[in-house]
């Protein structure tokens with residue numbers, strides 16, 4: 001499988017021994033997948049996607065509104081995202097300190113005391129997200145500090161409503177949104193690279209874009225992935 005972008009949409013392309021091209025949009029986050037016959041090239045796939053763009057957008061809008069309608073209650077059976085994958089939440093009551101365990105790539109087991117509130121269950125899960133990010137971030141920062149040739153004095157994980165990340169250039173300090181724990185690691189990496197490049201260029205100008213192109217040529221693909229549902233309903237900045 002490989003990915004192409006068409007009008008800012010990420011499309012998974014799979015080549016198979018089949019006669020006709022199949023295009024599908026999948027819940028919950030509107031992933032687009034094309035199964036193409038072996039002899040069909042990416043340009044033909046691109047044209048097929050463009051010809052059905054209106055339909056794709058309608059499908060994605062439907063999935064997104066379904067996703068938005070369900071307010072999170074942190075109860076068993078809800079879907080939650082971690083590092084780009086969707087899991088079913090399974091709440092288990094026990095008489096011990098809370099913990100979270102990822103089970104067989106399908107479930108998040110959330111252990112809490114009986115009678116714990118929604119807010120409490122949310123906090124336990126968010127703390128677990130935070131720990132996951134705290135492990136994932138340092139090696140990525142170290143890797144990209146070396147590649148880009150900059151140094152960060154401090155980084156923090158913050159709950160932010162409209163920003164994936166921020167960079168305080170004078171303090172050389174970057175903040176990363178806790179919500180990034182729900183996205184794939186390559187999305188987290190893209191935001192880290194973006195914020196580190198701000199240490200070379202404050203503005204989102206041509207120079208900034210040239211630096212992104214140089215250090216991370218596939219950044220547009222990652223931006224499109226980052227802005228896909230289920231967290232696509234805000235105007236994210238970074």
Ligand SMILES: [Zn+2]
Pocket residue numbers: 194198204238
């Ligand atoms: Zn920026």
